[in-house]
Amino acid sequence: MLKIITVDYQNPLQMADLLLLLDLYAQDPQGGAEPLSESCRLQLPAALQQCPAALSLIAYQNSKPVGLLNAFKTVSTFAGRPLINIHDLAVAPAFRGQGIARALLQQIEQIAREQDCCKLTLEVLSGNQTAQHTYLRSGFAAYELDPAQGQALFWQKKLD
Numbered sequence: 001m002l003k004i005i006t007v008d009y010q011n012p013l014q015m016a017d018l019l020l021l022l023d024l025y026a027q028d029p030q031g032g033a034e035p036l037s038e039s040c041r042l043q044l045p046a047a048l049q050q051c052p053a054a055l056s057l058i059a060y061q062n063s064k065p066v067g068l069l070n071a072f073k074t075v076s077t078f079a080g081r082p083l084i085n086i087h088d089l090a091v092a093p094a095f096r097g098q099g100i101a102r103a104l105l106q107q108i109e110q111i112a113r114e115q116d117c118c119k120l121t122l123e124v125l126s127g128n129q130t131a132q133h134t135y136l137r138s139g140f141a142a143y144e145l146d147p148a149q150g151q152a153l154f155w156q157k158k159l160d
Contacts, residue, residue, distance in 0.1 A: 004067075007057065009049040017058055023036045024092055024093070025088060051072070054070070055070075056069065057104055066100055067092070067095065069088065069089050069108055071087055072084070072085050076118050082117045083121060084121070086120060096130075102138060105138045122135065
C-alpha cells in the first residue's frame with residue numbers, strides 16, 4: 001500500500017528517509033552519478049528547516065521509503081499568485097514503473113490547488129525520456145511565452 005506524507009523537517013526519522021532517497025537519486029545518472037557529500041548531509045536538514053518555502057513529500061510502500069518530491073513555493077510575477085517549483089522527484093530504482101512518481105505529482109498538485117497556486121513548474125533533463133513521459137502524462141508541457149521566442153531553457157551558474 002502506498003502512503004504519501006508531508007515531511008516534518010524536525011522529525012529525524014523522516015529526515016533520514018529524505019536523505020536516503022535523495023542520495024539514491026544523486027547517485028543515479030539522472031541525478032549526477034555522485035553520492036551526496038557529507039557536508040550536504042549535515043547541512044541540508046537545517047537548511048530545509050529554515051526555509052519556509054520548502055515542502056517535501058515521501059512515498060512509503062509498506063513502510064519503506066520509495067519516492068521523494070522536494071519543492072519550493074514561490075510567486076509567479078506574471079500571475080501575481082503563488083506557484084510551486086518541483087526541485088527533485090525521485091523513485092528508488094527497485095520501485096520504478098509502479099506509478100509512484102505519478103502519485104507524488106498528484107499529491108503536490110492537490111497541495112498547490114489548496115494553496116491557490118497558479119501553476120507547478122519543474123525542470124527535466126533532455127535525455128530523461130522516462131521522466132518526460134511521466135510529466136507529459138501528468139499534464140506538464142514545455143514552457144514558452146511566445147512561440148516565436150522559443151521554449152524556456154533552465155540554466156545555472158555555480159558559485160562554489
